Amino acid sequence: MSSAIPTSTSVVESAVIQAPLSKVWHFIKLQDFSKFNTAIKTSSFVKGANEETDIVKWTFNDGTVLEVKQEEHSTINHYITYSVITSQPELSYSSVLSTIRCFAVTAGECEGQTYVEWTGNFSSDASAGVIQDAKYKRREALADLAKAASKA
Template identity: 70%
Template sequence: MSNTIPTSTSVVESAVIKAPLSHVWHHVKLESFANFWSALKSSELVKGVSQDTDVVEWTFKDGSVVQVKQEEHSTINHYITYSVITAEPKLTYSSVLSTIRLYAVTSGELEGSTFVEWSGHFSNDADAGVIQDAKFKRRDALADLGKAAAKM
């Protein structure tokens, strides 16, 4: 019998950011994440990897380094999808595909704000600790994004 705890392999975190969509969208570029996400020391475009694909290296303040590949980007529908292609230290799971999607709040007391959803879909070898870590990293990053967008 296995000692692993069954868990969902997806995580979705969301927030309403009290700033217009255009202010929030301005920050949602893989190479700009270090400008708002306090967990990152740097985020830089990796040159020479591919002419067709953007690959960005995120260096976290804890010393870990992740290269993420932009899979999709829509300036019309305001979303970006990316995957992790390398990590140091090595990941304990095979893959993850993440999407950040923005929606303008068009009515109600939060009109003029932006609803942001950040999902992650992990391979089935990701354990409960990985999912919890992803949940809290996204929550922290969304809070940081809200602070950065409000300054514009």
């Protein structure tokens, strides 16, 4: 019998950001995440990557280095999907696919603001701790995005 705690392998965090979609969407490029996410020290394109594939290296303040691959990007529907392809140190799970979607709020008391949803779908070997960590990291990054967009 396994001693692992059963857990969902997905996380969904969202926020209403007090800035118009155009200002929020401006930051949603893998190579620009360091412009809003204070946990990331630098973000840059990986040299030598296939021309048809966008791969970006994120170096975090704690020394972690991820290479992320853009899987999908839509400037029409305002979303980006990316996966982690390498990590130093190694991840404790096999894979994760993340998506950030932005929606203009067009009516009500938040009209003119932006609803942002950030999901992560992890492989089945991700622990409950990994999922909780992802939840809080996304919340912190959404707060950072709100600060950056309000200054833009």
